[in-house]
Amino acid sequence: xxxxLSSGSRxxxxxxxxxxxxxxxxxPSLKTIGTSSTRxxxxxxxxxxxLFYNYIPDVLEKRPPHRDLHLSLASDLAKDGKCLSxxxxxxxxxxxxxxxxxxxxxxxxxxxxxxxxPYVKHGIVTDxxxxxxxxxxxx
Numbered sequence: 001x002x003x004x005l006s007s008g009s010r011x012x013x014x015x016x017x018x019x020x021x022x023x024x025x026x027x028p029s030l031k032t033i034g035t036s037s038t039r040x041x042x043x044x045x046x047x048x049x050x051l052f053y054n055y056i057p058d059v060l061e062k063r064p065p066h067r068d069l070h071l072s073l074a075s076d077l078a079k080d081g082k083c084l085s086x087x088x089x090x091x092x093x094x095x096x097x098x099x100x101x102x103x104x105x106x107x108x109x110x111x112x113x114x115x116x117x118p119y120v121k122h123g124i125v126t127d128x129x130x131x132x133x134x135x136x137x138x139x
Contacts (some may be wrong), residue, residue, distance in 0.1 A: 045135050048084065049110040052098040054127040055088075060096055066118035073116055074102065080108035081138070103133070 056062060063070070077083035086102030104110040110130045119125045 039126070046138075048133045048135055049104045049107045050131050051086075051100075051102040051110045051113065052105065052129050052131070052135045053102075053125045055097060055099050055119075056124055056126055057096070059098075059124055062122075062124050063119065066122050066124065069118045073113060073118075077109055077113060081105060083113065107132075 060101070074083050074086055078086075082105050084103040084105060086100065088097035088100045089099045102110070102113065105111070107130065114120055114128055114130070120128065
């Protein structure tokens, strides 16, 4: 079981972990519980920015002339540590993507990507939005 432990929540979460009050009181504010690949954040979880795209139905036919530049833009931002991940989304049991999701380290990079993306410029993206995402657990 995972729990977020900060200085104000040790007592409240100790019952979730079956810890005695003494053990809970002595836990550091950043504690990894479970596997070593899971990080919990003591100084507040990092904020990332998620870009959601919706695509035109015939995206597979329309994207080829713009795909290399689209991927190059994302790759350049990834090399700079600004685009953390991204790719198309496809409904379950479908063959054609209906959109994409990209995760950015800052809002400016997400907006830059939208502004420069040939998929947006050439009408492959029908709608987009950027949402702030507070990452509570990350591997």
